[in-house]
Amino acid sequence: MDCSALNAEFGIPDTLRFVEGRGGLTMIEIANPLATATLTTQGGQLLAYRPRTARNDLLFVGERAHRTPGLEIKGGVPICWPWFGRDPADPERVIHGFARLFEWSPTLCETCADGSTRVRMRLVSDARTRSAWPHDFALEVEIRVGATLSVALTTHNLDASVLHVTQGLHAYFRIGDLARLRVEGLDGCSYLDYAADARERVVVQAGDLGVTGEVNRIYESVPSRLSILDPGLGRRIWIQGHNSRTCVVWNPWIESARAMEDLDDDDYRRFICVETVNAASEVIAIPPEGAFTLAADYRIEEL
Ligand SMILES: O=P(O)(O)OC[C@H]1O[C@@H](O)[C@H](O)[C@@H](O)[C@@H]1O
Numbered sequence: 001m002d003c004s005a006l007n008a009e010f011g012i013p014d015t016l017r018f019v020e021g022r023g024g025l026t027m028i029e030i031a032n033p034l035a036t037a038t039l040t041t042q043g044g045q046l047l048a049y050r051p052r053t054a055r056n057d058l059l060f061v062g063e064r065a066h067r068t069p070g071l072e073i074k075g076g077v078p079i080c081w082p083w084f085g086r087d088p089a090d091p092e093r094v095i096h097g098f099a100r101l102f103e104w105s106p107t108l109c110e111t112c113a114d115g116s117t118r119v120r121m122r123l124v125s126d127a128r129t130r131s132a133w134p135h136d137f138a139l140e141v142e143i144r145v146g147a148t149l150s151v152a153l154t155t156h157n158l159d160a161s162v163l164h165v166t167q168g169l170h171a172y173f174r175i176g177d178l179a180r181l182r183v184e185g186l187d188g189c190s191y192l193d194y195a196a197d198a199r200e201r202v203v204v205q206a207g208d209l210g211v212t213g214e215v216n217r218i219y220e221s222v223p224s225r226l227s228i229l230d231p232g233l234g235r236r237i238w239i240q241g242h243n244s245r246t247c248v249v250w251n252p253w254i255e256s257a258r259a260m261e262d263l264d265d266d267d268y269r270r271f272i273c274v275e276t277v278n279a280a281s282e283v284i285a286i287p288p289e290g291a292f293t294l295a296a297d298y299r300i301e302e303l
Pocket of ligand 1: 075
């Protein structure tokens with residue numbers, strides 16, 4: 001994308017600018033009195049967010065993550081859409097849908113009354129998306145960067161038939177100490193276990209979740225508010241989901257991390273994904289002319 005044209009239309013002096021990043025990706029850099037953040041127009045993806053009061057960034061992006069237009073970027077908050085995980089209609093297709101692989105168009109960048117910065121980007125169906133998924137839609141993400149962070153993903157159905165989607169805000173949270181980490185709020189929720197040796201068993205969570213091996217789970221009927229206690233970075237991350245009853249918790253652990261070309265062998269110690277999703281049995285049906293918004297608010301509490 002042409003950054004000077006984007007800056008002329010959407011730039012905000014001293015606060016928001018478009019720059020060409022590594023590999024030619026178009027980046028949006030935000031620095032306001034409340035926080036800093038980095039987004040890319042590929043996939044409408046947030047890559048970094050740090051409130052001025054926080055010691056560390058909220059998010060993890062691996063050094064080996066792809067920075068090539070058209071390849072998924074492992075880190076930040078990838079948008080998984082219109083299917084989450086494997087496409088039920090064709091398991092051979094790309095995992096987590098195509099939305100994160102395409103260029104999105106900025107439609108709004110503005111400063112809000114409280115000093116936060118709001119960015120909207122859109123992906124609208126065209127010949128390329130129709131060859132991947134034969135439906136008409138407009139997908140919009142709104143990211144608000146302030147003392148807290150909000151990400152809202154809205155699907156507008158422009159098709160003549162009902163759209164069925166699964167989707168997710170696949171947040172990669174930066175962490176300091178995997179051994180002492182706890183995911184809080186899932187006690188009593190049942191989950192489908194997709195870890196390599198688990199064979200999709202259904203299990204009920206007892207107490208908080210600690211990570212002592214590969215974790216790859218879809219939790220069902222989750223409360224809207226979850227948290228991650230990370231004594232390593234001395235903080236708790238609060239996640240407030242909206243319109244989501246399922247949550248994916250993922251850490252690849254040693255072997256799976258080694259097998260991923262876009263992760264360092266040690267990266268599994270540096271992040272945990274706690275994903276606000278509509279997945280498994282939570283398939284969203286959107287009628288013609290209808291819309292559906294999946295959203296999450298994130299807050300860092302320094303301890
Ligand atoms: O596509 P990415 O960003 O590499 O993430 C892959 C992982 O995403 C998680 O959501 C899945 O539960 C894992 O099974 C999968 O391996």
